[in-house]
Amino acid sequence: MLITAAIISGLGLGSMYGLIALGYHVTYVVSNTVNFSQGSAMMLGAVLGYAFSVRLGWPLPLAVLMALALCALFGLVVERLLVRPFAERGSNAWLMATVAGGIVLENAVLFTFGKEPRSFPSVLATKPVAVFGAGVYPLQLVIPLAGIGIAVLLHVVFHHTRIGKALLAVVQNPDAARLMGIDVRRAIAASFAVSTVLAGIAGLLIAPLFSVHSEMGTLFGIKAFAVAILGGITSAWGVVLAGLVYGLIEALVTAFFGSVYTQIVAFSVVILALAALPNGLLGRAAINKV
Amino acid sequence: MPSVQSKFFFSRRLLMSAVAAATALALAPAQAQDAMKVGLVAAMSGQSAKSGEAIVRGLSLAIDEINAKGGLLGKKVELVVRDDESNPAKGAVAARELVQREKVVAFFGGLDTPVSIAIVPFANQSKVPFMGVWAAGTPITRNGAADNYVFRVSAVDELVDVALVDYAMKKYGAKKPGMILINNPWGESNEKGLRAALAAKNLPFAAIEKFQDADVDVVPQLTRLKEAGADLLFLVANVAPSSQVVKSLDRMGWNVPIVSHWGPAGGRFSELAGASAAKVHFIQTFSFSGNTSPKAAAVLAALKKKYPEIKGLGDVTPAVGIANAYDAMHLTALAIEKAGSTEGPKIRDGFYAIDKYNGLIKTYNKPFTPQNHDALSAEDYIFTYFKGEEILPLMN
Numbered sequence: 199m200l201i202t203a204a205i206i207s208g209l210g211l212g213s214m215y216g217l218i219a220l221g222y223h224v225t226y227v228v229s230n231t232v233n234f235s236q237g238s239a240m241m242l243g244a245v246l247g248y249a250f251s252v253r254l255g256w257p258l259p260l261a262v263l264m265a266l267a268l269c270a271l272f273g274l275v276v277e278r279l280l281v282r283p284f285a286e287r288g289s290n291a292w293l294m295a296t297v298a299g300g301i302v303l304e305n306a307v308l309f310t311f312g313k314e315p316r317s318f319p320s321v322l323a324t325k326p327v328a329v330f331g332a333g334v335y336p337l338q339l340v341i342p343l344a345g346i347g348i349a350v351l352l353h354v355v356f357h358h359t360r361i362g363k364a365l366l367a368v369v370q371n372p373d374a375a376r377l378m379g380i381d382v383r384r385a386i387a388a389s390f391a392v393s394t395v396l397a398g399i400a401g402l403l404i405a406p407l408f409s410v411h412s413e414m415g416t417l418f419g420i421k422a423f424a425v426a427i428l429g430g431i432t433s434a435w436g437v438v439l440a441g442l443v444y445g446l447i448e449a450l451v452t453a454f455f456g457s458v459y460t461q462i463v464a465f466s467v468v469i470l471a472l473a474a475l476p477n478g479l480l481g482r483a484a485i486n487k488v
Numbered sequence: 489m490p491s492v493q494s495k496f497f498f499s500r501r502l503l504m505s506a507v508a509a510a511t512a513l514a515l516a517p518a519q520a521q522d523a524m525k526v527g528l529v530a531a532m533s534g535q536s537a538k539s540g541e542a543i544v545r546g547l548s549l550a551i552d553e554i555n556a557k558g559g560l561l562g563k564k565v566e567l568v569v570r571d572d573e574s575n576p577a578k579g580a581v582a583a584r585e586l587v588q589r590e591k592v593v594a595f596f597g598g599l600d601t602p603v604s605i606a607i608v609p610f611a612n613q614s615k616v617p618f619m620g621v622w623a624a625g626t627p628i629t630r631n632g633a634a635d636n637y638v639f640r641v642s643a644v645d646e647l648v649d650v651a652l653v654d655y656a657m658k659k660y661g662a663k664k665p666g667m668i669l670i671n672n673p674w675g676e677s678n679e680k681g682l683r684a685a686l687a688a689k690n691l692p693f694a695a696i697e698k699f700q701d702a703d704v705d706v707v708p709q710l711t712r713l714k715e716a717g718a719d720l721l722f723l724v725a726n727v728a729p730s731s732q733v734v735k736s737l738d739r740m741g742w743n744v745p746i747v748s749h750w751g752p753a754g755g756r757f758s759e760l761a762g763a764s765a766a767k768v769h770f771i772q773t774f775s776f777s778g779n780t781s782p783k784a785a786a787v788l789a790a791l792k793k794k795y796p797e798i799k800g801l802g803d804v805t806p807a808v809g810i811a812n813a814y815d816a817m818h819l820t821a822l823a824i825e826k827a828g829s830t831e832g833p834k835i836r837d838g839f840y841a842i843d844k845y846n847g848l849i850k851t852y853n854k855p856f857t858p859q860n861h862d863a864l865s866a867e868d869y870i871f872t873y874f875k876g877e878e879i880l881p882l883m884n
Contacts, residue, residue, distance in 0.1 A: 200712070207708055315755065316759065319762075409760050457671070458698055
């Protein structure tokens with residue numbers, strides 16, 4: 199009973215981390231940069247979905263589409279204003295700029311949406327179903343499926359389509375890619391839009407299990423980055439796998455040693471794992487040719 | 489040249505209004521000397537803004553009543569409000585400003601224990617009475633200072649924990665309760681309190697589990713408590729994390745009694761936790777709902793008259809802020825009358841001299857002594873639950 203419940207909780211949590219971490223992966227493989235406001239993008243998806251469907255009473259599909267479209271727009275703005283001006287000069291200041299962008303977004307939401315947590319109900323999270331004797335909401339089963347489905351999709355796009363190969367070419371040699379007729383700037387911008395949409399999807403999926411408020415994404419964003427590094431940020435499979443492993447560690451440590459030790463053990467495992475596998479679970483070492 | 493003329497007129501009007509404003513400013517200090525200022529440092533913005541609003545309402549209502557009877561020591565009472573944004577540093581600065589610049593004779597505190605704790609040393613140093621009306625942290629009033637100027641009309645964690653244990657035993661016959669506590673100083677202080685209260689009753693506990701504000705899934709912790717044989721849960725957390733506990737219990741299908749500190753009262757608990765919200769029994773110091781005292785009816789009517797946006801009982805939730813503040817202001821007024829002065833040390837002794845006050849929460853008999861600066865005790869707590877958006881008392 200204890201183990202089953204912990205495993206199911208862990209897989210559910212882990213796939214949420216994995217989904218957000220895929221967003222870090224997407225921009226990294228295309229541009230060697232990441233958007234540290236991923237947690238805020240996740241919050242944005244949930245807040246907008248709530249505002250459109252609960253406050254304005256729009257039909258759910260429309261609300262979700264609109265929320266994700268605006269998440270994509272947020273990604274484009276982040277890339278254009280907070281990443282491109284720095285990355286093109288070879289500066290690493292995008293690191294701080296994206297963190298700051300996330301804080302600005304959280305505060306903007308605080309003033310418009312309010313700080314009071316609200317509930318975003320879903321038909322998929324009202325009646326629990328029994329899985330191996332443990333009660334779960336159907337939504338908790340949808341989240342891992344969504345995570346694995348998106349990882350498959352990313353893998354197929356990057357490795358088996360022209361556009362995906364073009365995107366990967368951008369990071370290897372932007373100048374050569376440009377000579378080959380690839381619009382490097384658009385490719386990078388697109389990868390940021392995809393990453394914030396992934397975070398938005400995660401936010402919309404998590405919201406009914408949680409509550410919607412301006413700070414809901416902060417901790418998720420941090421844990422997802424740990425997961426992205428643990429998985430080897432260059433591999434979509436590695437990222438999803440690391441998400442599941444991390445979620446399982448959290449839930450099992452809580453179940454067997456108690457919640458006081460959860461964060462200490464989980465992050466220690468990340469450090470140890472990186473000491474043993476510096477490139478993450480499935481990542482490849484970056485080869486720097488001089 | 490009409491334009492020049494109108495310009496001339498305009499500037500003359502401007503000049504006149506400037507003169508008028510200057511006169512008003514010059515007169516203002518003279519008027520202020522006729523007023524007796526009391527201060528409030530509370531969260532007026534952010535997550536807890538609603539608590540600040542409730543406190544202002546309770547204080548203002550009491551001040552209106554006091555002023556209608558001629559004020560205090562011949563002066564009108566005036567409230568000066570400062571926002572602490574739930575930030576201890578900002579609260580400490582605001583307290584200093586109220587005392588040193590606004591010359592308040594006494595001041596009140598808000599919902600956040602950390603903010604009040606930051607203000608306590610300054611209140612004791614400057615010898616200006618500081619009255620808590622919400623924050624329940626035990627060391628606010630029991631601060632160990634030889635010269636203690638901090639009083640409170642609110643719950644006290646240590647006593648709340650005793651009341652939670654009593655209720656669990658009487659109402660549910662709990663034999664082996666477990667604890668699910670938020671992982672922060674508030675959870676910590678209640679862990680101590682609950683352990684002590686259980687030990688005093690010779691009652692063992694099943695296990696103690698902590699969880700985080702951002703935890704989506706509390707099932708692992710709750711499963712541990714269940715495996716350890718908990719027959720009841722003590723819950724200490726704010727409204728959002730409390731609702732995560734309720735939702736996780738629902739998912740597990742574990743129907744266990746929950747006896748809670750007053751966290752759920754701080755927000756939209758019934759919306760966040762769903763149908764099972766009503767299962768959570770939590771502590772309050774006051775409720776208008778189901779209250780038959782004529783004083784409660786009169787205060788509610790006065791509130792509705794003063795604040796037209798209050799229509800029903802759902803709009804005065806949580807009522808503890810209003811009620812604690814209302815009684816605290818009246819008790820402070822009595823202390824000032826007893827003192828016959830606005831000097832801090834005399835007002836403090838005035839608090840000890842109060843014999844009887846027929847208040848909103850109860851009739852206070854000798855509410856303060858040099859050994860006890862808390863006007864409310866465990867017998868004054870009531871247990872309540874959410875029915876829809878309203879907080880209702882449990883009768884028993």
